[in-house]
Amino acid sequence: xxxxxxxxxxxxxxxxxxxxxxxxxxxxxxxxxxxxxxxxxxxxxxxxxxxxxxxxxxxxxxxxxxxxxxxxxxxxxxxxxxxxxxxxxxxxxxxxxxxxxxxxxxxxxxxxxxxxxxxxxxxxxxxxxxxxxxxxxxxxxxxxxxxxxxxxxxxxxxxxxxxxxxxxxxxxxxxxxxxxxxxxxxxxxxxxxxxxxxxxxxxxxxxxxxxxxxxxxxxxxxxxxxxxxxxxxxxxxxxxxxxxxxxxxxxxxxxxxxxxxxxxxxxxxxxxxxxxxxxxxxxxxxxxxxxxxxxxxxxxxxxxxxxxxxxxxxxxxxxxxxxxxxxxxxx
Amino acid sequence: xxxxxxxxxxxxxxxxxxxxxxxxxxxxxxxxxxxxxxxxxxxxxxxxxxxxxxxxxxxxxxxxxxxxxxxxxxxxxxxxxxxxxxxxxxxxxxxxxxxxxxxxxxxxxxxxxxxxxxxxxxxxxxxxxxxxxxxxxxxxxxxxxxxxxxxxxxxxxxxxxxxxxxxxxxxxxxxxxxxxxxxxxxxxxxxxxxxxxxxxxxxxxxxxxxxxxxxxxxxxxxxxxxxxxxxxxxxxxxxxxxxxxxxxxxxxxxxxxxxxxxxxxxxxxxxxxxxxxxxxxxxxxxxxxxxxxxxxxxxxxxxxxxxxxxxxxxxxxxxxxxxxxxxxxxxxx
Numbered sequence: 001x002x003x004x005x006x007x008x009x010x011x012x013x014x015x016x017x018x019x020x021x022x023x024x025x026x027x028x029x030x031x032x033x034x035x036x037x038x039x040x041x042x043x044x045x046x047x048x049x050x051x052x053x054x055x056x057x058x059x060x061x062x063x064x065x066x067x068x069x070x071x072x073x074x075x076x077x078x079x080x081x082x083x084x085x086x087x088x089x090x091x092x093x094x095x096x097x098x099x100x101x102x103x104x105x106x107x108x109x110x111x112x113x114x115x116x117x118x119x120x121x122x123x124x125x126x127x128x129x130x131x132x133x134x135x136x137x138x139x140x141x142x143x144x145x146x147x148x149x150x151x152x153x154x155x156x157x158x159x160x161x162x163x164x165x166x167x168x169x170x171x172x173x174x175x176x177x178x179x180x181x182x183x184x185x186x187x188x189x190x191x192x193x194x195x196x197x198x199x200x201x202x203x204x205x206x207x208x209x210x211x212x213x214x215x216x217x218x219x220x221x222x223x224x225x226x227x228x229x230x231x232x233x234x235x236x237x238x239x240x241x242x243x244x245x246x247x248x249x250x251x252x253x254x255x256x257x258x259x260x261x262x263x264x265x266x267x268x269x270x271x272x273x274x275x276x277x278x279x280x281x282x283x284x285x286x287x288x289x290x291x292x293x294x295x296x297x298x299x300x301x302x303x304x305x306x307x308x309x310x311x312x313x314x315x316x317x318x319x320x321x322x323x324x325x326x327x328x329x330x331x
Numbered sequence: 332x333x334x335x336x337x338x339x340x341x342x343x344x345x346x347x348x349x350x351x352x353x354x355x356x357x358x359x360x361x362x363x364x365x366x367x368x369x370x371x372x373x374x375x376x377x378x379x380x381x382x383x384x385x386x387x388x389x390x391x392x393x394x395x396x397x398x399x400x401x402x403x404x405x406x407x408x409x410x411x412x413x414x415x416x417x418x419x420x421x422x423x424x425x426x427x428x429x430x431x432x433x434x435x436x437x438x439x440x441x442x443x444x445x446x447x448x449x450x451x452x453x454x455x456x457x458x459x460x461x462x463x464x465x466x467x468x469x470x471x472x473x474x475x476x477x478x479x480x481x482x483x484x485x486x487x488x489x490x491x492x493x494x495x496x497x498x499x500x501x502x503x504x505x506x507x508x509x510x511x512x513x514x515x516x517x518x519x520x521x522x523x524x525x526x527x528x529x530x531x532x533x534x535x536x537x538x539x540x541x542x543x544x545x546x547x548x549x550x551x552x553x554x555x556x557x558x559x560x561x562x563x564x565x566x567x568x569x570x571x572x573x574x575x576x577x578x579x580x581x582x583x584x585x586x587x588x589x590x591x592x593x594x595x596x597x598x599x600x601x602x603x604x605x606x607x608x609x610x611x612x613x614x615x616x617x618x619x620x621x622x623x624x625x626x627x628x629x630x631x632x633x634x635x636x637x638x639x640x641x642x643x644x645x646x647x648x649x650x651x652x653x654x655x656x657x658x659x660x661x662x663x664x
Binding site: 187188221255256 | 483518588
């Protein structure tokens, strides 16, 4: 069976006054039907641009190239605008971090939900309305019938995000791309929204690409994880593998930075800053900040090394060597 | 000895209209909050958005007067101090350094601004103090003539911390100091705050929605819900055995990086409370999984409980008994 979404060697380039910004370089992954893939990384690592590139929603100046970009057997890179806009909202839906900016403030919630359905599916307005009410109920919005007549500003942040999710689900999409969907929410609401996403994913067999910087969210939600750094995938694994055996020094660094794990009073840090993503790329992009970097790290280009059939990382050092260092520094 | 900072039954109401012609309504953003923070302690203040954490910070800073009650620093009411005196006692670091630093000023100008306002030192002395404080927050001297836009997010937050410390305050309020930062940068800033606390013998009030940050930093934790303090205890005790159902729900919602655990299903309803029209009795009762007969009727006061304070009928035998008696007498009729 072929995957629902296949991405092969995706490149995103943005011309800037400082030169060509190669924001996403050679990113390949696949998403199977009904699984949650988390893309994790810090700001500027290209995780959001990757998702926008899939949807054909990049800023106008940006250029996209990919060897493979296929959704349910259909080639996305050759699809024209009309074909893409038919896919978007119907078979691929997207929710963003801030529901305030993605809902139109001057239309009622109900109209916005109904419009999506009528546009893709047609049919009567009443049928669409009933579907909107049913979905608002599914996502846990109290008094859904009355809520249809609310404007976005009349809802709390958690309810707005639920309304966004309901809107994304109006046409029963196969793939939901969620870009930091809970970052703006309180912890209790975050847990509720994530639990809802997980439940919907199981019930509807939905595939989810969840973009986040929060390793806690990754651990609880992901089936598989892609770790991005400076525009590249540095590690990919199942969630169990990633947390049991983080193998790229960057992944290990991220895990050491997490507070609240007891023990050591000082948190681990990753010194230095993300490199500029312009100009020539030589060697490992993490070498400048890596505690294990050796001379060879700054030359050539390292491909992803498989550890198991599902776990691969991009580093010269053996995973056990870096993991040994990790244990020492924690002890 | 007086505590470094103390809140005595602090209240702050805001008046607002519902619609342009609507009736006036009153929001109790902070309604009767009391606590003491000892010198050198770190009080973690947690609660969901809109619970009054930031209003409380404004009251402690003296940025606005309380409607009732008072805030005391070193035993002196904040309201009696003038601006200059306050600024030498207490300072704040905000969440987002992008909006709290003037993008058109150089780092030097930003750092020396408080000194200029307070007419401290000559131009040269002010510059020396700016250089000195930069060193304390781990920034190189060369950023002195940069604008905030040329710095990374972590560097900007360091500038914001340096600006707060240049007046040598005793108390620093950190309002979500790392929420806008990446995890690796967050770790650096938290380490820096720990170092500075020891170095300058600072007392912190740390406001954060990230409970992992609170657990890492705080010595005591105060949990707020809808303008009220619902629980207060030493950090270790509170994280080990939360008492109030809201505190329990908060801690249950924390996503520790453990892939063997699923997403927690908290039993809180989705309905966020309306602060204009708070529920009668215990303000948390409509969402509380352990609600009892007394909860909608009686507002539980804070009572001592295992080294801390908690405001919940579960821990108030007296009022719970009374509620049961009433229930029984209602049945008898």
